[in-house]
Amino acid sequence: GSMKPGLLALKVADIVIADRLGADDVADAPVVDLAEDELAALAGVYHASPSRQVREVTLRDGLLRMPSLFGDDLTLTPIGHRRFRADEPPFEVRFDGPDDALELHEIDRHGDMRVSSRLASFEPDVENLAAAVGSYSCPEIGAIYRMSLKDGVLSFGEGKNGLRPLRPLAPDFFAIDGYGGNTLAVTRDGYGNVAGLQLFNERIRYLRFARL
Numbered sequence: 001g002s003m004k005p006g007l008l009a010l011k012v013a014d015i016v017i018a019d020r021l022g023a024d025d026v027a028d029a030p031v032v033d034l035a036e037d038e039l040a041a042l043a044g045v046y047h048a049s050p051s052r053q054v055r056e057v058t059l060r061d062g063l064l065r066m067p068s069l070f071g072d073d074l075t076l077t078p079i080g081h082r083r084f085r086a087d088e089p090p091f092e093v094r095f096d097g098p099d100d101a102l103e104l105h106e107i108d109r110h111g112d113m114r115v116s117s118r119l120a121s122f123e124p125d126v127e128n129l130a131a132a133v134g135s136y137s138c139p140e141i142g143a144i145y146r147m148s149l150k151d152g153v154l155s156f157g158e159g160k161n162g163l164r165p166l167r168p169l170a171p172d173f174f175a176i177d178g179y180g181g182n183t184l185a186v187t188r189d190g191y192g193n194v195a196g197l198q199l200f201n202e203r204i205r206y207l208r209f210a211r212l
Contacts, residue, residue: 024090024109026079026085026090026091026092026109027085027090029079029080029085030079031077031078031079032078032079032080033078034078036059036062039059039062039063039064039078040059041099042057042064042082042095042102043057043058043059043064044056044057044102044118044119044121045057045118045119045169045175046102046103046104046116046117046118046119047116047117047118047119047169047170048114048115048116048117049117050205051200051205052173052183052185052198052200052205053116053181053183053200053201053202054116054119054169054175054181054183055067055104055106055116056175057076057104063075063076064076064084066086066093067181068086068088072088074086074087074088075087076093079092082094082095082096086106089109090109091106091107091108091109092105092106092107093105093106093107094107101117101118102117102118103115103116103117103118104116104117104118119169119170120170122168122169122170122171123168124168124171126149126152128171128172129149129152129154129168130149131193131194132147132149132154132186132194132197133147133148133149133154134146134147134194134211134212135147135211135212136196136197136209136210136211136212137209137210137212138207138208138209138210139210140207140208141207143158144158144212145157145158145209146158146159146163147197148163153165153166154166154168154174156174156176156184156197164176164177165177166184169183172185172186172187172188173185173186174186181201181202182199182200182201183199183200183201184197184198184199184200185197185198185200194211195210195211196208196209196210196211197209197211
């Protein structure tokens with residue numbers, strides 16, 4: 001079938017665990033109704049440190065959604081005030097704190113929690129984006145990547161066909177569109193000049209690219 005191996009493994013493990021543990025508080029919690037403005041207040045981009053992973057929570061068709069670690073969209077089903085159930089397999093999502101310092105808490109059935117903080121909305125100036133244009137070498141993978149700027153959008157990748165658009169999330173920090181959990185950070189030297197890049201995703205931390 002088309003199911004990703006990692007997701008299939010999670011589903012199998014979930015069935016085995018469910019048989020042993022019986023009812024699951026999150027999986028069996030009744031759905032509650034939340035007003036759309038309550039849901040809209042929780043949307044945004046959330047950043048986990050030090051992994052530098054991001055979760056983007058969006059409101060579409062009256063439902064909150066966020067991408068899974070496998071790139072699929074998860075629907076957040078309300079089960080309480082700022083409490084939600086995400087499926088595949090079921091886990092709890094809570095939003096905690098004041099609106100100007102909101103945190104996203106993802107809690108699995110073992111009680112392990114991943115905390116992400118909401119980023120303030122950010123619009124970079126073109127001058128800052130242009131400073132990152134150039135070629136970058138990554139010795140670990142033996143490749144040279146290029147950063148280019150067109151129509152106010154930075155793109156990053158190998159050759160023209162491999163370029164992926166970057167979406168600014170914060171100063172010197174971008175989401176790589178087209179790759180669910182990939183983020184890219186710009187590093188600078190002591191003079192403030194762009195010196196390199198660092199790539200992050202679910203498996204990789206601080207994959208370094210040096211500016212040529």
